[in-house]
Structure formats: structure tokens, C-alpha cells
Amino acid sequence: MNILILASTTKRGTSTKKMEEEAKQRGHTVTVLSYLDMYLWFNNKGGHHRVYHNGKRIHRGDFDVIIPRIGKDLRKGVEILIMLVYYLGMKSIITPEALSLVTNKWHTFSRLAQYGIMMPKTIKIDKAPYDLSEMVKWLGGYPIILKGETGSQGKGVVIMETETTAKMVVEDKVNSGISFTLQQFVNTSKTNRKRDIRVWVIDGKVIGAYTRFSGEDGDPRTNYSINKLGEPTELTEEEKNIAIKTAQAVGLQVAAIDLARCVDTAKTYVFEVNGNGSLKGFSKVTEIPLAEHIIDYTEKVAQGIVTQPLELPTFTESMEAYFEDLGEGNTETVACRITPTAKEYLHAFAEQHGYENISACMKSLLYNGSRYFAQNQLLQKQREDLTSTIEKQAVTIQEQKAEIQRLKDSLNSYKTAHSKQKREVQRLTTRQEQSFYMGDHYSQFEELIAELQWEYRETLPLVLAAYVLEVESDYLWQPNINKIVKRLKLIEA
Numbered sequence: 001m002n003i004l005i006l007a008s009t010t011k012r013g014t015s016t017k018k019m020e021e022e023a024k025q026r027g028h029t030v031t032v033l034s035y036l037d038m039y040l041w042f043n044n045k046g047g048h049h050r051v052y053h054n055g056k057r058i059h060r061g062d063f064d065v066i067i068p069r070i071g072k073d074l075r076k077g078v079e080i081l082i083m084l085v086y087y088l089g090m091k092s093i094i095t096p097e098a099l100s101l102v103t104n105k106w107h108t109f110s111r112l113a114q115y116g117i118m119m120p121k122t123i124k125i126d127k128a129p130y131d132l133s134e135m136v137k138w139l140g141g142y143p144i145i146l147k148g149e150t151g152s153q154g155k156g157v158v159i160m161e162t163e164t165t166a167k168m169v170v171e172d173k174v175n176s177g178i179s180f181t182l183q184q185f186v187n188t189s190k191t192n193r194k195r196d197i198r199v200w201v202i203d204g205k206v207i208g209a210y211t212r213f214s215g216e217d218g219d220p221r222t223n224y225s226i227n228k229l230g231e232p233t234e235l236t237e238e239e240k241n242i243a244i245k246t247a248q249a250v251g252l253q254v255a256a257i258d259l260a261r262c263v264d265t266a267k268t269y270v271f272e273v274n275g276n277g278s279l280k281g282f283s284k285v286t287e288i289p290l291a292e293h294i295i296d297y298t299e300k301v302a303q304g305i306v307t308q309p310l311e312l313p314t315f316t317e318s319m320e321a322y323f324e325d326l327g328e329g330n331t332e333t334v335a336c337r338i339t340p341t342a343k344e345y346l347h348a349f350a351e352q353h354g355y356e357n358i359s360a361c362m363k364s365l366l367y368n369g370s371r372y373f374a375q376n377q378l379l380q381k382q383r384e385d386l387t388s389t390i391e392k393q394a395v396t397i398q399e400q401k402a403e404i405q406r407l408k409d410s411l412n413s414y415k416t417a418h419s420k421q422k423r424e425v426q427r428l429t430t431r432q433e434q435s436f437y438m439g440d441h442y443s444q445f446e447e448l449i450a451e452l453q454w455e456y457r458e459t460l461p462l463v464l465a466a467y468v469l470e471v472e473s474d475y476l477w478q479p480n481i482n483k484i485v486k487r488l489k490l491i492e493a
Contacts, residue, residue, distance in 0.1 A: 001028045001302055004063035004090070006081065008072040010034050015279040016069060018291035026295065031063065035080040036073060049087045051080070058088065065302035066092040067294070071276055074103040093294070093301050098251035099275045105147055106181055108250060108273050115249045118242065119270045120145075120184040125170065127177055132170055133163075135182055142166070145183040146173070157221065159185070186262045186269050196222050196271055197233055197259040200282060201247040202293050203306065206240045209233045209259075210285040224281030232286050239268050246270050253306070254294060256282075 003023050005016055010032050012020065020030045033053050041050035051058045066084060070077030082096040101107050109122045123135050136144055143161040146169060160166040173180050188195050194214040200207040212222040213229040224230055235243070239259060247255040256277025260269045279290045300306040350361035 001065070001299070002063045003028050003030045003298065003302075004066045004084075005030060005032045005069055006035050006066055006077070006084070007032055007069040008034060008036055008077070010037075018279050018283065019067060019294055022289075022291040022295045023298070026299075028295075033058075035070065035077045038080050040079070040083055049083065051083050051088065058084070060088045060090075062088075063090055065298055066090055067298060068092060068094050068099060069276055070099060070103075074099075078103070091301050091304075093254050093298050094275050095251060102250050102252065102255075102273045102275045105272075106179075109181070111250055112246065112270055112273075115245065117246055117249060117270055118267060120186050122184070123182045124179065125174065125182060126179040127174060130170070130174070132167060136163070136166065139182060139184045143185045145185055146170070147181050147183060148178070186260045186271075187264050188260050188262065190263055194222055195260075197235070197239075197261070198224075198230075198277070198282060199235065199239075199243045199257045199259060200277065200290060200293075201243050201252075201255045201257060203253055203297050203300070204244060204248070206235065206243055207290060207293050208282070208286045208288045209235050209243075210282060212281070224278065224285075228281075230281055230285040236268075242268060242270060246273060254297060 005019065007013075007016055012032065016032060020032065023030045038051060038053045038058075041052065043049055063084075066081070068077070068081055070081070078096050078100045081092060081099065084090045085092050085096055101111060106122075106124045109119055112119045113122075121139050123139065136142060142163070143159050144166065146158040146160060146166075158169060160169055170182075193216065195211050197209050197211050199209040209232075210230045211233045212224055214222045215229070222229075243257045243259065246257050247253070250273050252273070252275055254275075256274040257270065258272035258274070260271045261267075262269060279294075282288065283290045297306070347358060350356075350358055353361070355361040
């Protein structure tokens, strides 16, 4: 089996080495290519798109399966993966759609919220107006966390503990035109050293987990690549289910998921979802051969004996449990705004779908229904844009029809003028030919003049005048002495 490890560099890092060694031990061929050294060649003929790596073309069938290790320049990496999967027909252990989703934190959080998975409250900010005080209040007060839309290894993460700091940082980001998220702070430790749990989920199963710690220097990041700190961790059944459902919600069959246990609420939140997690820290701390599990799954994908994850149904959770910490909602308040008929219907609906009460049911419906509202707004905008485009095209078509008619009229005028000009040319040509014919008889004319000079003497001018009249009337040189003499006699008479 030919395996392609699609990485940001051809230099073998620890994770790449582990997977390459494991695959080669099983007799597979492994090639590491950098998507940063690739370019795409598009053709308007179907099936003729091409992918090149450092000038060498990659053909359909060169590789049986791809292991994406896309870190830098995520956008380009996903574009290359799309070409390899959908145009060259290669299989991948991670779909381009899932990888594209998890590389954007806002899209990831939006998907997790859609499926009712526990996560910190999150707000997205870009150039749009914002009310920082109201946002902080909704997020639960300071400290709050600022994160970029993309990034890994804790890059771009800022913990803001005061209003002054938050205002300065947020204004700087907004003025710079940088999109980012503000997130609820989840307290994971009673000390200054923070912690989170890295969980690996492969093919719908939890492989293992370990706790990561921040350093003693005050840096809140817990990445193993920074601190080299960790310890094996046992997950609860609920935490295992959260990790599995998270991977399923975002469409990843090979996922590194970061969980956080809140010491204030005793709840576990999903912090991050990674499609390119490092094997080094996990394998070293847990002593679990993670590369073996990844290659196991890679073989299954290549053989076609696994399928991509199915989406979760919309209402898979008892959603009320996930709203307890928001301090929102009151059964009586919600119920008093509902008519008796609607209330009866909602009671039946809530009972049928396993909700505790109407309040919990309404929260779930509103929470999940918001995505349909957003989709409807998008579809409405697309419909309006399309209608506007069609109307503009109709006006353009009418203008083009008018222009075509104008051109047709002009063409007819040109044709008429052309016909007249052709007739005139023909008339002039005929006359010129006749003139040439007259010229052929010039010698005859000289002979005639000599005879007339001898015979008519002083009356010769009259004879010539009569002759000229004859020529002008017929445009032909056909000397006829008798005819001329008759005219001459008429003139004399």
C-alpha cells in the first residue's frame, strides 16, 4: 500500500517519523510531500486538472491513501487535499470538509453549539460595532479569553483579567481588521497553573487521554510542546461520550480533542478540536502506541471497510443540562407567555422527546433553531442577489437586442447603398468600354475628315457639328456619311 503523508515540510518531525516507521514495519511504502511545494493546474476539460510537487506531476493512482498533517497555511493545505481527494480520487483518513471546519475556531464552536455539546460561551468579533461591557457580562465577567479564528499550539491566546486590558486589546484587534473570538473563562485549577485534557478519538473510540499543565512562569498555555508536562488521565464515561460526540459532530475520525474540567461547576467543557494533533506528548506520557492506531485506521480507509462519520441528529441531548450554568430561563416565566393550546402541545412535545419541562424544551428549540434562521437568512440573501442579477441580465439582454436591431438597420442601409454603387460602377464601366470603342475608330475619323475637307470645303464645320450630335446621342462611333449628309442638308435648308 502506498501512503502519502501530506505535511507542511518534507523534514520528518516526531509525529511523522512515528507513523512512517509504523507503516514501513507493516510493509507499506510511505512518501512525505509538502503541500507548500505544490501547485495546481486547472483545465476546462473534465478530468484534466493537475497537481504538481516541485515540478513533478502527481497522477491518479500514485497513492492509495493520504494522512493529512496540515499545520501552516491551512487554507492552501485544504485546497491541495480537495484536489487530491476529489479530482485524483485518493482516499484520506480526514476529509477536506472536516479539516476545513476544525481549522476555524468559530466554525468549530458553532458546530458544537448546534449539537448541544458543552463548550464555553463564545462571541465572534470583527469590524462590526460591539459593546464590550455587555459581552463581558454575558460571558460571566472577568477574566475572559481572546482567541484568533485560526492558530495552534496556543498561539494568539490572551487571558484578559481587567476592563482596561480587555478594552486595549479588543480595540487594537478591531482597528487592525482582525477577526477573533471572546470566550468565557473556565477555571480549571485552584492554583495559578492551568490544566486541560488531551483526548485522542480514532474511528469513534477513545484511545486514551492525558492531562497537560501550564508552566510556573504564568504562561496560561498548557501545550506539551511548550512545557513538556503531562500525566495519564482516566476519563469518566460522560467525558468519553463528550469526546466521541465532538469528533462525530465535526466529522473527524482521527481527532485530538481538548477538554477542561471546571473546578467551580464540576462540569467538563470542550476547548479545542484538532485535526493535526501531535503524537509526541500523548505517546510519551500515556505510553499508548498512537501511531499504531492511526495506521490501523489508515489501512481500513485504504481498503474501503470504514465509512465517514454520520451527522448527529439535531436533538440528541437533554439540552437543559447544558444551560444550568447560564443563569437563564425560568419555567414559570416561559410558560406564562404561551397560550393554553400551545402549552398543551409543548408539554406533549417535551415529554415525547425526553425534556424535563417546557423551559428546557423551548431553550433547545430556540438554541438549535437559530441555525435554521441563520440559514434562511443566508438563503434569502442569496435569492435576492440572484433575483437582482436576473433583472440586470434582462435589462442587458433588451439593450443588446436593441443594439442588434440598430446594427441590422445599418446593415440594410449599407446593402442598399452598396447595390446603388454597384449599379453606378456597372454604368460607368459600360460607358468606359464604349469610350474605348470610340477610340478604336480614331483613324477612321481622320480619313473621314480628309474626304469631307476636299468635298465640303468651307461647310465642313457644319458637317462636324452634325456628326458630334450623332455621337452624343448614341455614344457609339459608327460613321455614316449618308446620315451626316442628310443632316447637313437639313442644316443648309
